[in-house]
Amino acid sequence: MSIQKLLSGAPRVVNIGLSAFAQDLAAQHVPVVQVDWRPPAQGKRHLAELLARLAAHEAQIASANQEALKRMLAATPVLVDVQPAGSVIAGLADPQARIILHAGPPIDWQRMCGPMQGAVAGAIVFEGWAPDLESAARLAASGGVQFHPNHHFDAVGPMTGMTTRSMPVMVVENRAFGNRAYCMINEGLGKVMRFGANDASVIERLRWLADVFGPAFGQALRDTGGLDLVPLISRGLAMGDEMHQRNVACSALTLRALAPQLARVVADGETLAKILAFIAGNEQFFLNIGMVMGKSIMDPVRGIAGSTVVTAMCRNGTDFGVRVSGTGDAWFTAPVEMPQGLYFPGYSEKDANPDMGDSAIMETIGVGAFAMATAPSVVGFVGAGSTRMRWRSPVRWARSR
Amino acid sequence: MSIQKLLSGAPRVVNIGLSAFAQDLAAQHVPVVQVDWRPPAQGKRHLAELLARLAAHEAQIASANQEALKRMLAATPVLVDVQPAGSVIAGLADPQARIILHAGPPIDWQRMCGPMQGAVAGAIVFEGWAPDLESAARLAASGGVQFHPNHHFDAVGPMTGMTTRSMPVMVVENRAFGNRAYCMINEGLGKVMRFGANDASVIERLRWLADVFGPAFGQALRDTGGLDLVPLISRGLAMGDEMHQRNVACSALTLRALAPQLARVVADGETLAKILAFIAGNEQFFLNIGMVMGKSIMDPVRGIAGSTVVTAMCRNGTDFGVRVSGTGDAWFTAPVEMPQGLYFPGYSEKDANPDMGDSAIMETIGVGAFAMATAPSVVGFVGAGSTRMRWRSPVRWARSR
Structure with missing residues (x-):
């Protein structure tokens, strides 16, 4: 300690817990270090006991989580193809099975929210299992189709997350582990099935994606040996994407990577222009x-x-579900939240649907809300904190298969 | 003042100049405000007197600079076309005039650095004014061509900045003022004329840019009504570009904006693929x-x-030149600096050429080095400060027309 500090004669304090004591000392120019300590589990006894039980297995958990993290970091995902879902997703091949994959944990028709039911009716019409939306809804309500989560079929889908056998799914291969995953092509903005829209324009766009866009995009991917995603998202994150709300950079970098080969694959100029404009x-x-x-x-x-380690977080508009590595494929569910979001003038939470979609897979791998602080455009939009992703603690967690 | 602060009894100090006094007080927990004051012009008498003369005109200067800033902020630059330089730049139409525009302030053949002379020889061969590089150099040395700065012809060019009549220049119209400016298309990486390269591969690429790329790019711009640059660079800057060393985002956004129309303009798939790949x-x-x-x-x-307000900063590899609004088109020049940069292993400043190019127009409008702090990828490369742009004060400033 320096002579000067000794001469100053002031006490020096470490304060634990309530910060008011430290503030008073600081106001009197007394050197003070504040330790932000709180009782475990916010003082709730039952939760604290559960935490204590976990603590007894601390070494095993730490080692298991180390293995989980190792596998996440070793992943080498490559976007390799686009194919009709029925030709690549095991279990969707049979048209008689009439399987509809949806976002979130398992749910039946009766408990589905309006947008999910609307999307289901549209998907049935798209597949030709019913001639119109009314009969499609009757078919679904009468048990004429099977519902399963995307997550049970190596797939994910945004919002309603419809995946049926004729839809064009993008195929990502994790080359470090040899597994493949699938997701429908993003439909763009406006009336789209992921928000529950199902009119003729929605079905028509899906057909164009299945018949024109998907085959061309898939061919370009096969021709170029696939798009290595880790270098691409590294750049995109450094360009202000957080990859859930904002994918401006990653989308532009994808277009940049594939546009030349798309030009070789698509002979007709107007068709090619439409494909490029769809991405752009x-x-x-x-x-x-x-x-x-x-x-x-x-x-x-x-x-x-x-x-x-949580391996999946997703919502079906009714339930929020998580899967945890150590508990395998069990779902832990709770009623889903209404997001605290921004609304267009004249609209409020009363007009909104609770949270929906498999897109929380972005937060599951650690981007999205967790990368938002380094996405300046998003921070400027939602404020310094994260309103979009500020889930209140769900209550009534339930375990299911 | 609060009772607590009075009770603390410590003196409170404002310290001007040398910070050591303030540091001593702070070490003893005495509240102190440090004012970072230095003598004007670092104490140099002649410079201080010049500053004092300027200060006598402070109100007029402030008002004139306000007008300058107003014009900068009112600018609405739109990329509207690509055309052969000779068809759009007044004064380049006549092939007999053999005019070569170069980067930086005025310079003649004898004072040009090696890369500039190399580029000149290449440009002469490209224009067909001489059959080979040796005779081209002889032609230039004997006064057989005219040299002028790009800046005298509404133009700019990177590095050596060659602009001759057959080269395809991009045309930007500042719609708020009706003026147009011109710049050759960026040649890409590797052996390129802007670095002084001039072999057959360099000339061949220029011909492809003039015959294939330029006409297609120009047609796409004309068809789409041009590319509004302010919204585009606003996004690009928010995506980590500083727009001098790093143009990743702006380049990708440009490709995104024009790829669909390029697909309509270019009938041959392989040609289109090459054009898109050139930008990508x-x-x-x-x-x-x-x-x-x-x-x-x-x-x-x-x-x-x-x-x-400085209206141009540029270098020709020998001289650094600036223009100031109030002194019109006079050049103020000084010997150009050797940049303090990063070198590939085995190379040093001994292998380098002093600074060159009109690209400091980026700093002139306030981006480049001045936007570097918000370009994370660039900061990570050059360090927290700016080594690339840390010009030592040039000496021996001279005034010329």
Whole structure:
């Protein structure tokens, strides 16, 4: 200690807990260090006891989580193809099975929210399992189709997350582990099935994606040997994307990478122009690529005994579900939240649907809300904190298969 | 003042100048405010007297600079076309005049650095004014061509900055003032004329740019009504570009904006693929667009009586030149600096050429080095300060026309 400090004669204090004591000392120019300490589990006894039980297995958990993290960091996801879902997703091949994959944990028709039911009716019409939306809804309500989570079929989907056999899915291969994951192509803005829209314009766009866009995009990917995603997202994150709300850079970098080969693949200039404009005009085009990448990264992390790493977070508009590595493929669900978001003038939470979609796979791999602080455009929009992702603690967690 | 602060009994100090006094007080927990004051002009008497003379005109200068700033902020630069330089730049039409525009302030053949002479020889061969590089150099040395700065012809050019009549120049119109500016298309990486290279591969690339790339790019710009640059660079800056060393985002956003129309304009798939790959493969593609934008912004700022705003900064590899609004088109020159940069292993300043190019127009409009702090990738490369742009004060300033 310096002579000067000794001469100053002031006490020096470490204060633990309530900061008011430290503030008083600081106001009197007394050197003070504040330790931000709180009782475990916010003082709730039952939760504290549960935490204590976990603490007894600390070494095993730490080691299991180390393995989980190792697998996440070792992932080498490559976007390799676009194919009809029925030709690549095991279990979707049979048209008689009439399987509809949806976002979030398992749910039946009766408990589905309006947008999810609307999307289901549209998907049934798209597949030709019913001639119109009314009969499609009757078919769904009467048990004429099967519902399963995307997550049960190596897939993910944004918002309603519809995946049926004729839809063109992007294929990401995690080359470090050999697994593949699947996600429908992002439909763009306006009336789209992921928000529950289902009119003729929605079905028509899906057909164009299946018949024109998907085959060309898939051919360009096969021709170029696929798009290595880690270098691409590294750049995109450094360019202000957080990869959930904002995919401006990653979408532009994807277009940049594939435009030359698309020019070789698509002979007709007007068709090519429409394909390029579809990517160029949708700054969330990359979101679905990010999601399927996330799924391919997290699937090898499932089922590590003792690991507390969350391997999936998703919502179906009714329930919020998580999977934890150490508990395998069990779902832990709770009622889903209404996001605290921004609304257009004249609209409020009363007009909104609770949170929906498999897109929280982005937060599951650690981007999205967790990368928002370094996404200046997003921070400017939602404020310094994260309103979009500020989930209140869900209550009534339930465990299911 | 609070009771607590009075009770503390410590003195409170404002310290001006040498900070050591303030540090001693702070070490004893005495509240102190440090004022960072230094004698004007670092104590140099002659400079201080010049500053005092300027200070006598403070109100006029402030008002003139306000007008300069107003014009800069009012600029609405739009990339509207690509055309052969001879068809759009007044004075380059006549092939017999054999005019070569170069970067930086005026210079003659004898004082040109090696890379500039090499580029001149290449440009002469490209224009067909001499059959080979040796005779081209003889032609230039014997006064058989005319040299003028780009800046005298509404133009700018990176590094050696060659602009001759057959080269395809991008045209930016500043719609708020009606003026146009011009810049050659960025050649990409490797052996390029802007670095002084001049072999057959360099000439061949220039011909492809003039015959294939330029006409297609120009047609796409005309068809789409041009590319509005302010919204584009606003996004690019928020995506980590500083627009001198790094144009990753702006280049990708330019490709995104024009790829669909290029697909309509270019019938042959392989040709189109090569055009798209040329933009996609050159992350500095946008630099030349940024430069011509900068020129179009600063030209209306020239000649405001009393304004001290710098309207051009540029280097020809031998001299560094600036123009100041209030002194019209006079050049103030000094010997150019050797940049304090990073070198590949085995190379040093001994292998380098002093600074060169009109690209400091980026700093003239306030981006480049001045936007570097918000370009994370660049900061990570050059360090927290700016080594690239840390010019030592040039000595021996001279005034010329």
